[in-house]
Amino acid sequence: MNRIFQTFKKAFENRDIKKKILFTAGIFIIFRLFAHIPVSGINLANLHNLFAQNQFLGLLDIFSGGTLANFSIMALGLNPYINASIILQLLTIVSPQIDALSKEGEAGRQKINQYTRLITVPLAILQAFGMYALVRSQNIIGNLSPLQIIAFVFTMTAGTMFLVWLGELINEYGVGNGVSVLIFGGIIGRLPVAFTQTASSTTGNNYINLMIFAILGIGVIAAIVIINEATRKIPVFYARAAREIKNTTSTSTHLPLRLTQAGVIPIIFAVSLVLVPSLVSNYFISSKIAVLRNTAYFLSVWFDPNGFTYNAVYFFLVVIFTFFYTAVIFNPKKIAEDLQKYGGFIPGIRPGKKTEEYLNYVMTRITLIGAIFLGIIAIFPSIARVLTGIQTLLLGGTGILIVVSVILETVKSIEAQIVTRDYEAFTN
Numbered sequence: 074m075n076r077i078f079q080t081f082k083k084a085f086e087n088r089d090i091k092k093k094i095l096f097t098a099g100i101f102i103i104f105r106l107f108a109h110i111p112v113s114g115i116n117l118a119n120l121h122n123l124f125a126q127n128q129f130l131g132l133l134d135i136f137s138g139g140t141l142a143n144f145s146i147m148a149l150g151l152n153p154y155i156n157a158s159i160i161l162q163l164l165t166i167v168s169p170q171i172d173a174l175s176k177e178g179e180a181g182r183q184k185i186n187q188y189t190r191l192i193t194v195p196l197a198i199l200q201a202f203g204m205y206a207l208v209r210s211q212n213i214i215g216n217l218s219p220l221q222i223i224a225f226v227f228t229m230t231a232g233t234m235f236l237v238w239l240g241e242l243i244n245e246y247g248v249g250n251g252v253s254v255l256i257f258g259g260i261i262g263r264l265p266v267a268f269t270q271t272a273s274s275t276t277g278n279n280y281i282n283l284m285i286f287a288i289l290g291i292g293v294i295a296a297i298v299i300i301n302e303a304t305r306k307i308p309v310f311y312a313r314a315a316r317e318i319k320n321t322t323s324t325s326t327h328l329p330l331r332l333t334q335a336g337v338i339p340i341i342f343a344v345s346l347v348l349v350p351s352l353v354s355n356y357f358i359s360s361k362i363a364v365l366r367n368t369a370y371f372l373s374v375w376f377d378p379n380g381f382t383y384n385a386v387y388f389f390l391v392v393i394f395t396f397f398y399t400a401v402i403f404n405p406k407k408i409a410e411d412l413q414k415y416g417g418f419i420p421g422i423r424p425g426k427k428t429e430e431y432l433n434y435v436m437t438r439i440t441l442i443g444a445i446f447l448g449i450i451a452i453f454p455s456i457a458r459v460l461t462g463i464q465t466l467l468l469g470g471t472g473i474l475i476v477v478s479v480i481l482e483t484v485k486s487i488e489a490q491i492v493t494r495d496y497e498a499f500t501n
Contacts, residue, residue: 084487090248093490097247100239101258107147107235108140108259112228115144119213140232140259144213147232149204150259151252153196154237157189159338166401186241193237194230201229248490249483257479260472289457290473293450297477300446304329305439307432311417328408328419330436332443335398336478339444340451340471342398343390347383350376384455388448395444396437405432450474 084090111117121142140147165172174181205225208214217225240251247254306327354373357365376383409429411417418424422431449456451471 080484080487080491083491087491090487090490093246093248094487097243097249097254100243100247101254104236104239104255104258105262107232108145108262109143110146112144112146112148112225114214114217115208116213117144119211120144120208144208145232146228147236149197149200149229149233151233151236151240151255153200153233154189154193154240154252155341156196157192160192161185161189162401190234190237193233197230197233198226201226204229249479249486253475253479253482257476260476293453293473294477296446297450297474298481300332300443301478301481303332305332305435306330307435308420309412309417310420311415330403330432330439332439333447334403334436334440334443335395335447337471337474338398339391339394339447340474342394343387343451344471347376347387347390379455379458384452388452391448391451392444395447396440399436399440399443403436405429405436408432447474 081094084094140150161171165175171185174184177184205214205217205222209216236255237252240255243249243251243254306329309326309328311326350372354369354376357369374380376386406429409425409432412419412428413424419428419431422428450473453473
């Protein structure tokens with residue numbers, strides 16, 4: 074905590090960094106203002122009831138920056154953009170052209186960002202149509218004419234692209250990752266409401282449960298910081314020919330392997346699957362067809378978000394997707410080839426195939442620890458609910474993970490800018 078305060082203190086002493094921080098704060102204010110402009114024709118009472126019954130929408134609200142619960146003009150949030158980014162990352166595996174583009178530095182990155190924005194538009198249109206079907210089936214919005222439906226879809230798509238633009242402004246003129254900062258802002262913006270609801274419903278012995286919840290929350294935050302910063306350092310030596318003498322010297326460094334290479338992505342994938350049965354059951358529970366109605370009832374019982382089956386499947390999927398996504402973004406074969414190409418080697422390990430096998434072995438072991446940790450974080454709300462009995466103040470583990478990760482990444486970004494400017498001042 075002291076490190077964070079010291080970093081921001083030094084940042085405000087630097088004029089350029091101070092401008093970037095204030096610019097980011099200004100974008101955040103604009104975002105929160107637009108988050109409270111609702112789409113016309115929405116029945117907010119029915120909307121709040123739907124959110125109370127469906128945790129899938131609660132997760133989508135997290136990634137929309139808190140705009141979905143109000144059904145604002147930015148209700149889709151950054152979900153289409155995040156999905157487009159994931160699609161592009163997966164395409165790098167199967168498409169040699171995109172993989173080559175990702176290795177072209179800044180020019181390649183800008184091209185991929187352009188493709189991401191282009192894919193975002195059709196995804197936003199599809200999700201807007203899906204959102205209209207959902208709110209229509211729940212009597213949250215009335216029947217709309219074809220022209221009104223087009224206006225509805227256009228408004229929500231424009232809201233998403235406006236959010237993407239705000240995020241890119243933060244990337245260019247502010248501090249931190251724009252998308253992450255906006256999601257972080259949405260989560261933080263909802264905390265006062267949750268605290269108020271908890272304070273109004275807390276009486277008698279519930280204060281003890283609230284203290285237990287606070288202790289659990291602090292423990293989870295500390296664990297996230299530790300695991301997020303934890304790395305396995307693989308020593309690497311680089312052979313270097315010395316011209317002055319007839320021998321070979323070497324320089325040493327290390328290859329840092331993070332425990333949580335995949336970040337929050339596995340939780341997003343897992344929750345998208347595990348909550349589908351609940352979403353389907355809510356849609357067909359009132360069906361006039363007996364088979365659909367009975368199937369929906371069966372799914373609602375077995376995949377109740379408070380039940381054991383739901384949490385067990387959720388935990389298992391998070392572990393599986395952590396290994397899958399780590400395999401996508403971490404390529405031991407390429408790392409081994411690069412080390413061999415530049416004369417690097419791991420002490421005691423032969424270059425080439427043996428190095429690849431060793432990196433794969435180490436990464437599998439530390440990924441297992443990270444996967445189990447992410448699984449526990451994913452089901453943390455259910456654990457906290459059982460231990461404390463508090464229903465209103467249950468910020469999901471995903472939300473906590475995002476908040477802590479964004480704070481750490483932003484602090485590192487500011488520290489890097491401080492070091493860069495101090496170095497430039499020293500050389501000048």
